[in-house]
Amino acid sequence: MIADEIRRLAAEQGAVILAHNYERPEVQDVADFLGDSLELAIRAKETTADVIIFCGVDFMAETAKILNPGRKVILPVQDATCPLAEALTPEMVREARACHPGAAVVLYVNSTAECKAEADITCTSANAVAVVRSLAEDVVLFGPDANLAHFVQQHLPEKQIIPLPPEGHCPLHVRFSLSDVEAGHARGDTVVCHPECNPDVQAASDLVASTGGMVREAPHHAAWTVLTEEAMTYRLSCLYPEAAFHPVEGAECEDMKKIRLEDVLHALRTGEYEVQVETAIAARARHAIERMIALPR
Ligand code: CIZ
Incomplete structure (x- = not known):
């Protein structure tokens, strides 16, 4: 069976398989660890495995590489992306900062490594309120999900949360x-x-x-x-x-559904597709992600 072969190869290669909660059931079943992006980021940072097979979308695999640059991180398909992450560019973050001097920049982990490099701190949906509450700044540029920004604003009326961009959202x-x-x-x-x-x-x-x-x-x-x-x-x-x-019937994220068991097997057999993040970008992004991870949970 394909799942048995995946487990055999993972053991042989000292690989750990991390999978997001939104992955296909059969992919969830072969994973060593399942979780949300915060839990997976922490696992990726702490693992001593030589290889991380990351079953999720690209920004999650990038985060794993940023946190543990000495490991080989593999995303089993190349085009598992996140339209929400693509709604924000580093130029947009820099422009917003220039318009709101003194504001903190909080970016959802659903953002590119280049954007994270511009952030003061990252957050996930699990800790967004706690992250913003921890900041000394009263004005916060928060992106790229405007609905998550609204959720944070509801919990923290004493802060001014400015969504960046104003209309970023997850299509699902x-x-x-x-x-x-x-x-x-x-x-x-x-x-x-x-x-x-x-x-x-x-x-x-x-x-x-x-x-x-x-x-x-x-x-x-x-x-x-x-x-x-x-x-x-x-x-x-x-x-x-x-x-x-x-x-709800049909509530599928097509990117999260791209990785199939065959792709996980292919990744273990060939080492494709290795995730790389440019060193200078990774160093700045790591600072923002590690600041989030260091907060009390
Ligand atoms: O943060 C994550 O992992 C996502 C994308 C959703 C969630 O709530 O866990």
């Missing part, structure tokens, strides 16, 4: 609507949405949580409607088989 998460929330409630479910969802969906949901937050909250209710990438319900169902997790 903005597709969820109030009717998805209503359908969940009509079924008797507790509705959880991701903070990348639109503000009206956040307000109508029972809970707004990152995927890591969903893992922690799931045991508290028996039936959930989960407004995020549908693979998350596979992860939750494996962890809590006694509960019911309902995805």
Whole structure:
């Protein structure tokens, strides 16, 4: 079986397989470690494995390389990208800084290494509020997800959060609507949405949580409607088989679905595709990511 061959080759090569919560179920099943981007970044930083096979999208694999430059980091497909990350350029960050001198720049990890190099600190959806709260600055340029910026602003009214760019969003998460929330409630479910969802969906949901937050909250209710990438319900169902997790049909991130078991096997057999981040960019980006990781969790 292909999964057995993957595990055999990974052991032979001293490779660790990290996979994001949004990966295909069969890819989740061969991973050594599953998690959100914060958990995966910490694993990538701490691993002593020679090779990291990163099943996720490019910015996540870049983060692994930035945090652990001595390891070989492999993204099994070349075109697993993130449209949200591509909505922001380093020039946009520099221009915004020039317009708001004294503001802090907080970038979601869903951003390119070049943008992270311009940031004071990064955040994930799991720690965005804590990261912004930790800053001395009252004005914060926050990007590239405007809905996550809104979520942070709701929690920290004492700060001024300026979304950068004003309309950056995840194409999957903005597709969820109030009717998805209503359908969940009509079924008797507790509705959880991701903070990348639109503000009206956040307000109508029972809970707004990152995927890591969903893992922690799931045991508290028996039936959930989960407004995020549908693979998350596979992860939750494996962890809590006694509960019911309902995805919204068709809620797929096409980039997260690009890696198949065949690609993981190919990566182990050929070493393709190795992730590289330019040294000077990596050094500046590392500072922003490590500042986030150093915050108390
Ligand atoms: O931070 C991540 O890993 C993403 C993309 C979503 C989440 O909430 O975990």
